[in-house]
Amino acid sequence: MKKDSFINRLGKDLKKFKYVYIMAIPMVVYYVLFSYMPMYGAIIAFKHFSPGLGIWKSEWAGTFYFKMFFQDVYFSRILRNTVLISFKNLLFGFPAPIILALLINEVRNNAFKKTVQTISYLPHFVSIMVICGLIIDFTARDGAINDVIAFFGGSRQTMLLNPKLFQPVYIISGIWQEIGWGSIIYLGALTAIDPQLYEAASIDGAGRFRKMAHVTLPGIMPTIIIMLILRIGSIMNVGHEKIILLYNATVYETADVISTYAYRKGLLEMNYSYSTAIGLFNSIINFILVIGSNTISRKWGETSLW
Amino acid sequence: MVKKTSNAIKRTPGEWAFDIINTIILVLIIVVTLYPFIYVLFASISNPSMIASHTGLLLWPIGFDLSSYSAVLENPNILMGYKNTIFYVLVGTSVSLLMTILTAYVLSRKGYMLKRFLTFMAVFTMFFSGGLIPFYLQVNRLGLADTRWALIFPAAMSTYNVIVMRTAFSSIPDSLEESARIDGAQDFTILFHIVLPLSLPTVAIMVLFYGVGQWNSWFNAMVFLRDRNLYPLQLILREILILSDTSDMVTNMVVDREMIGETIKYATIIITTVPILLVYPFLQKYFVKGMMIGAVKE
Numbered sequence: 001m002k003k004d005s006f007i008n009r010l011g012k013d014l015k016k017f018k019y020v021y022i023m024a025i026p027m028v029v030y031y032v033l034f035s036y037m038p039m040y041g042a043i044i045a046f047k048h049f050s051p052g053l054g055i056w057k058s059e060w061a062g063t064f065y066f067k068m069f070f071q072d073v074y075f076s077r078i079l080r081n082t083v084l085i086s087f088k089n090l091l092f093g094f095p096a097p098i099i100l101a102l103l104i105n106e107v108r109n110n111a112f113k114k115t116v117q118t119i120s121y122l123p124h125f126v127s128i129m130v131i132c133g134l135i136i137d138f139t140a141r142d143g144a145i146n147d148v149i150a151f152f153g154g155s156r157q158t159m160l161l162n163p164k165l166f167q168p169v170y171i172i173s174g175i176w177q178e179i180g181w182g183s184i185i186y187l188g189a190l191t192a193i194d195p196q197l198y199e200a201a202s203i204d205g206a207g208r209f210r211k212m213a214h215v216t217l218p219g220i221m222p223t224i225i226i227m228l229i230l231r232i233g234s235i236m237n238v239g240h241e242k243i244i245l246l247y248n249a250t251v252y253e254t255a256d257v258i259s260t261y262a263y264r265k266g267l268l269e270m271n272y273s274y275s276t277a278i279g280l281f282n283s284i285i286n287f288i289l290v291i292g293s294n295t296i297s298r299k300w301g302e303t304s305l306w
Numbered sequence: 307m308v309k310k311t312s313n314a315i316k317r318t319p320g321e322w323a324f325d326i327i328n329t330i331i332l333v334l335i336i337v338v339t340l341y342p343f344i345y346v347l348f349a350s351i352s353n354p355s356m357i358a359s360h361t362g363l364l365l366w367p368i369g370f371d372l373s374s375y376s377a378v379l380e381n382p383n384i385l386m387g388y389k390n391t392i393f394y395v396l397v398g399t400s401v402s403l404l405m406t407i408l409t410a411y412v413l414s415r416k417g418y419m420l421k422r423f424l425t426f427m428a429v430f431t432m433f434f435s436g437g438l439i440p441f442y443l444q445v446n447r448l449g450l451a452d453t454r455w456a457l458i459f460p461a462a463m464s465t466y467n468v469i470v471m472r473t474a475f476s477s478i479p480d481s482l483e484e485s486a487r488i489d490g491a492q493d494f495t496i497l498f499h500i501v502l503p504l505s506l507p508t509v510a511i512m513v514l515f516y517g518v519g520q521w522n523s524w525f526n527a528m529v530f531l532r533d534r535n536l537y538p539l540q541l542i543l544r545e546i547l548i549l550s551d552t553s554d555m556v557t558n559m560v561v562d563r564e565m566i567g568e569t570i571k572y573a574t575i576i577i578t579t580v581p582i583l584l585v586y587p588f589l590q591k592y593f594v595k596g597m598m599i600g601a602v603k604e
Contacts, residue, residue, distance in 0.1 A: 009419065010419055010420075013418055013419040016418075017417075017418040017493075019492050019493035019494055020412055020415050020418055021418075021420075023408045023409075023411060023412050023493065023494075024408075024409075024412045024420075024424055026404075026405050026408055026409070027405065027408065027409040027412065027427075027428065028424070028427070030405060030459075030463055031427055031428065031431060033444070034441070034444065034445075034459070034460050034461075034462075035431040035435065035436070036427075036431075037436075037444050038435065038436030038437070038440035038441040038443075038444045039434070039435070040440075041436055041439075041440030041443055041444055042437055042440045044439075044440065044443075051443075100335065103328055103331060103332055104332070106324070106325075106328050107328065107329070108325070112332075115336070116332050116335070116336060118587070118590055119336050119339055119340060120335065120336075120339055121590065122339065122340075122583075122586065123339060125518050125522075125586060126579055126582065127521065127522035127524075127540055127543070127578075127579070127582075128522060128524075129524055129543045129544055129547060129548065130543065130547070130575050130579055132548060133543070133546075133547030133548060133571065133575060134342050134346070134575070136547070137547075137571070138342065144342075144345060144363055144364075147363060148363065176338070176339070179335075180339070207318065207320050207324070208320070208321050208324045208325075209320075209324060240525075241524075241525050244525075245548050259438075262437070262438060262439075263438060266438055266439040266442070267438070267439075267442065267529060272439050272443070275437075275439045276436075276437055276439045279436075279437025279438055279439060279440075280436075280437055282437075283435055283436075283437055286433075286434075287433050287434045290433050291433065
């Protein structure tokens with residue numbers, strides 16, 4: 001029998017799986033319109049884009065905007081802030097949910113356990129606007145945190161106007177909001193640990209703390225390592241939403257990151273090509289990091305993103 | 307979570323100490339997590355001028371005054387924002403849910419030729435994007451800017467949620483589908499009469515994620531909307547909480563602006579956060595399950 005051509009086979013396949021293909025129409029339209037067309041549109045990073053001329057007719061610029069970015073006086077500042085904020089987030093924000101999960105796991109009273117979990121997940125669902133409103137309010141000169149500092153003899157200050165304090169405020173509030181939600185995945189991993197391991201450890205005379213260190217922690221180590229690798233994959237990816245709401249020109253020195261800079265250049269200064277070049281630079285680095293880290297996590301263990 | 311099997315053994319003093327310290331730490335975490343909200347609640351029902359002159363932590367309401375609530379509830383911007391947000395949540399969540407279900411179903415089917423292509427098409431968007439400006443220009447080009455649809459369609463699907471949903475669909479035994487097919491059912495019937503009813507917990511999580519996401523989203527609204535009549539609640543909140551503009555709420559009040567401004571902020575926070583807090587306990591039990599589905603490899 002003659003082998004069918006690709007088109008022929010596809011035709012038969014379309015007929016056979018008619019309804020599956022009909023159902024696929026919305027996703028294809030969606031991804032083409034809102035993901036792939038913008039990817040094509042990113043070509044304006046290499047053009048002197050003018051909205052009047054459109055993408056295609058705008059004049060080619062080569063790597064002009066990338067050179068402009070690398071020579072930008074703020075280049076090292078936003079690069080440094082992006083990496084520093086990510087790194088501090090990794091250092092403090094990453095272990096926090098693990099510790100919380102371990103502590104929750106040790107609670108014997110189920111009602112108390114449930115209460116801790118329910119309350120700790122809550123801030124995750126509160127809008128970033130309200131969270132930032134609270135942060136601004138609490139860190140203000142006459143805010144609650146300054147009240148506490150003043151009580152212990154410290155001096156009052158509007159913390160979000162102090163470049164030295166922006167990153168700590170950003171990181172600590174992030175931990176406050178996400179610690180509970182982040183612990184869910186580890187609590188899930190904890191349920192998979194074989195109870196016999198605890199029994200064996202008890203018989204060997206291990207106390208609670210030693211069981212935590214020698215049974216529980218190793219039990220969730222694969223999850224920890226995979227989460228860590230994935231986190232490292234997004235180290236150059238600091239979101240703009242929270243920073244835009246919290247920062248101001250006084251603290252750009254420590255608060256401005258790649259995404260917020262691209263936002264200002266693009267949407268506030270309308271320098272579309274330049275902003276796109278910055279965004280593309282960031283996207284490519286993120287892509288390499290994520291692919292790299294996912295490849296490592298695949299080799300390491302059973303979990304990967306795809 | 308893990309069943310403790312060592313209860314038969316008597317607790318040693320060391321274990322007692324461990325339990326006590328553990329409980330203390332967790333209680334502290336609860337307090338630190340809840341206190342900001344309690345503070346806001348107390349401050350919002352306190353007397354505005356007493357709050358303004360108060361320093362230190364607030365352990366109970368000082369004075370009692372609901373005038374800031376009436377100021378907020380009478381504020382046309384808040385009401386309009388509320389209405390708009392309800393529209394965005396209802397319509398947006400429905401659109402997102404429908405598209406996610408269809409996409410997840412497509413990606414969970416086996417044996418058709420374009421499966422790999424379509425899967426790649428979806429998953430690739432999780433790792434690479436054209437960036438803010440090309441997205442912005444594209445939405446403008448489609449004529450969606452400054453319409454309600456700018457908040458419904460451009461961010462309708464989260465590929466992560468699609469993957470979670472697909473994992474749930476894939477876990478349904480093939481035999482169910484095969485027997486339905488023998489009975490002459492086609493894909494739409496299988497999806498809506500077999501697959502979906504068996505995946506309700508995951509659907510509940512999707513409703514929660516998309517619903518809360520719509521309720522909380524503001525960035526696209528800020529970027530795409532000029533017309534204030536379309537503003538969602540979060541943009542109104544931004545003016546009040548972040549840009550500190552409570553002026554149109556205090557103009558017709560006799561009280562000092564500065565004083566009432568603070569309590570108005572707090573009342574606004576309460577009024578705009580309560581809906582989330584109301585649905586939260588009902589959906590909470592699904593969280594762990596949903597998070598775990600997402601973490602499992604296909």
